[in-house]
Amino acid sequence: MADSGLYGLARILKAITYSWKGLLAAWRHEAAFREEACAALVLIPVALYFGEGGLEKAMLITSVVLVLMAEMINSAIEACVDRYGSEHHELAGRAKDIASTAVAFALLLVPVVWILVLFVD
Numbered sequence: 001m002a003d004s005g006l007y008g009l010a011r012i013l014k015a016i017t018y019s020w021k022g023l024l025a026a027w028r029h030e031a032a033f034r035e036e037a038c039a040a041l042v043l044i045p046v047a048l049y050f051g052e053g054g055l056e057k058a059m060l061i062t063s064v065v066l067v068l069m070a071e072m073i074n075s076a077i078e079a080c081v082d083r084y085g086s087e088h089h090e091l092a093g094r095a096k097d098i099a100s101t102a103v104a105f106a107l108l109l110v111p112v113v114w115i116l117v118l119f120v121d
Contacts, residue, residue, distance in 0.1 A: 022072065030075045032103075033068070040064045043110075056117050063106075063113040070106040074099040 006014055026033040043064045051057030077099040081092045 026072050026075055030071065033071045033075060036067050036071055040068060050118055059113055059117055063110045067103070067106040067110060070103045074103045 027037065044061055047057055047060035047064065051060050074096075077095055081096055084092070
């Protein structure tokens with residue numbers, strides 16, 4: 001990998017800039033991400049209120065944030081695949097379907113974690 005010439009704080013600030021751009025792009029262009037982010041804005045404070053202790057709070061919040069992460073990866077894969085054209089290709093379809101399944105698994109994980117943490121002794 002080529003050395004970009006950025007070190008330390010400059011590299012970190014550049015990485016933060018790219019991450020911010022990615023967050024804004026997801027918000028602007030992905031309805032599913034906006035819906036899940038709005039749900040996270042509700043669920044994270046609920047997790048902080050109802051979770052007993054740091055571990056429970058962390059588990060509840062992590063399950064929610066994992067959905068956002070999976071959605072962003074799914075959106076990135078879709079953008080890469082769509083960049084090369086709209087014609088059907090088996091591998092492109094497979095990549096998009098697998099990424100979508102990752103989001104579905106993350107979404108299914110939320111109620112499982114919340115039920116186990118909040119309602120099962």
